[in-house]
Amino acid sequence: MNVTIIEYGAGNLFSVRAAVERLGHVAAPGSTPDDLRAADRVIFPGVGQALSASEKLRATGLADVIPALRVPVLGICLGMQLMCERSEEGDTEGLGIFPTAAQRFGEGCKVPHVGWNRISGGRSPLFDGIDDGAWFYFVHSYYLPVNPLQLAGCHYQLPFCAAIGRDNFLGCQFHPEKSGDAGERLLRNFLAWDGHGRA
Amino acid sequence: MLARRIIPCLDVKEGRTVKGVNFEHLRDAGDIAELAERYSREGADELVFLDITASHDRRATARDWVTRVAEVTRVPFTVGGGITSARDVEELLRRGADKVSINSAALDDASLVNRLARSFGSQCVVVAIDARVEGDAWRVYRQGGRVATSRELFEWASEVTDRGAGEILFTSMDHDGTRRGFALEAIARLATTLPVPVIASGGAGAVEHFRDVFVDGKADAALAAGIFHFGQITIPALKAYLAREHVTVRL
DSSP: OOEEEEOSSSSOOHHHHHHHHHTTOOEEEEOSHHHHHTOSEEEEOOOSOHHHHHHHHHHTTHHHHGGGOOSOEEEETHHHHHTEEEETGGGEEOOOSEEEEEEEOOSSSOSSEEEEEEOBOOOSGGGTTOOTTOEEEEEESEEBOOOTTEEEEEEESEEEEEEEEETTEEEESSOGGGSHHHHHHHHHHHHHOOSOSOO | OOOOEEEEEEEEETTEEOSOOOOTTOSOTTBHHHHHHHHHHHTOSOEEEEEOOOGGGOOGGGGHHHHHHHHHOOSOEEEESSOOSHHHHHHHHHTTOSEEEESHHHHHOTHHHHHHHHHHOGGGEEEEEEEEEETTEEEEEETTTTEEEEEEHHHHHHHHHHTTOSEEEEEETTTTTTOSOOOHHHHHHHHHHSSSOEEEESOOOSHHHHHHHHHTSOOSEEEESHHHHTTSSOHHHHHHHHHHTTOOOOO
């Protein structure tokens, strides 16, 4: 199976790649439209600033390719936020895959939301074998509001969307590659999912 | 509800751990990757590695161990020690580190914090502060606590936070190594006034000290070295105790 991790200069790919390889798959970085079109699974990671990341996606042509992919795609953290219509961060236009927008956490709690938090209501093959209330590692200042495509929720200052899915596209706010056993299980579930049926 | 984090800290010299580590079933107690994997499996929420290789001994290849740690560690980890530039940070992140911790370099040039936060995001910039009480103030030290500075703890913590630090790692030099508990008052003041998480370090000697640093010290995370390495306290036992004491921990 050809697992491709999108490389677009936003954060390091190393951890995601190592996590996939611990599961016995080869993971290759992909930075061109052809790389992505040849993939069986695409992981869209990202740490950093939304606007500069979005500009890089457009400059490389990946912004047009990603929404047209038919294989399972998993956006992680900023990757997921860029798959939405907009992000408040830098007033950034996203790829429009998920009809929602990333917003900044308000005053009244420490930002970024960094550390281990529990997710609830996980529904999707992504969460097979993962307990309700399982702990995942988060580090982010922007969040997706609760929405109809939500696959799991979390709470920090307010309830927010921890995972989202539409057709073959999945996204998670937490970092499965840094989330111990639960994260490893989620990545295994993603790689085993064919992108059809219940998302 | 965010979990309070338990963070073992490992000193690294030339790619190996230096503090004696007393774990059973380790093939090589000095092997950093094996220890990292072991701690992450036992339930450590994060790991901190402090590279104490002298700067004149540090070559480009000397950070190879970071890659080996990243390959086996399933929780976030921070690397500190000898970081002086954005180039150092870029290399460490590329090798798989999640965060970097800077200390003396920030005291030399505070604008480094701004530049790192802008280039890599606040989430990966930890500023470590070593301080001790002198008279009625907490004085900040540099170079591993060897050299006094003119800075005062709370002002300095506030300044680096304004400049973009995403977390503060505070070590009380008065408490470090004593195993008699953390500097609760100073930690509570930092944790309740700063807009970013505070990692408390220095003084851990018993499970009760961790309860105190979370309940009274309001710390977001607690870091310790020796008591974990020598097995006086195991992470599963510590977390089970904290859960019984109604501290939110990841089990």
